[in-house]
Amino acid sequence: MRVVLGVSGASGAALALACARHLARLGARIDLVLSPMAERTLDTEVGPDAVGELEAIAARRHDIRDMGATVASGSHPVAGMIVAPCSMRSLAAIAHGLDDNLLTRAAGVQLKERRPLVLLAREAPLTLAHLRNMTAATEMGAVILPPVPAFYLRPNSVDDIVTQIAARAVDLLRLGPPVAAAWDGKS
Structure with a gap:
């Protein structure tokens, strides 16, 4: 089982590493x-070894x-894709089909092939443009x-x-039993 992990330059770079670790534990090839900007943000927020750790976990960069x-084609079988974190620029490109780099193209492939696409959209507060782009991406299946x-x-x-x-994001791909902690119904 292969999964595409896209990492944009938004703040929240630790989410990418956590997703990669969860996916690796499930036996996914990343x-x-x-x-x-993702490389720069990983270095700034996580440390100088973060990119190397991600590359070590991944099957291929x-x-x-x-x-x-390969991930630019729908004929290449993958179980889905997570973009963690997902910048508003990447979200806008995905929402409007602007397949202008491999990250946005791979996301577009997931949508056209009706595969899971999970976007950890990272920004606050949100503008009307952000909300409309989220709506558009959701309407397409993200x-x-x-x-x-x-x-x-x-x-x-x-x-x-x-x-x-990160566990919730991985669970949304439905690759195996849930790994995220669940509400137990107690207050």
């Missing part, structure tokens, strides 16, 4: 696509400019998953929050 990569903490789980750290949000 096709990684990083934007240039594709250059974002390589529009001939799932918008803003990285909002599940406070009812009483997280003890930022790492707990990041791990839970």
Whole structure:
């Protein structure tokens, strides 16, 4: 089972690593696509070894400019795609079919092939343009998953929050049993 993991330059770079770790535990082979700003954000927010760790987890890293990569084609079988984090620029390009780089093209392929596409849209506050782009992407079949903490789980750290949000994203691909902590019905 292959999964595309796209990483844009939005804040929240730790989400990409957490998603990759969850996917690896499920035995998924990851096709990684990083934007240039994603590399910078990973370095700034996570540390200088973050890109290397992502590359080590991934089965393959594709250059974002390589529009001939396997993940640019619907004939290449994958189980779905997560964009974590998803910048508003990437969201807008996906919502309007602007397949102008491999990240947005691979996302468009998921939509046209009716495969799961989960976008961890990262911005606040939201403008009307952001909301309309989220609506457009949702109408085409994407799932918008803003990285909002599940406070009812009483997280003890930022790492707990990041791990839970990434687990929810991976669960939305329906690759196996849920890995995210679930509400137990108690207050």
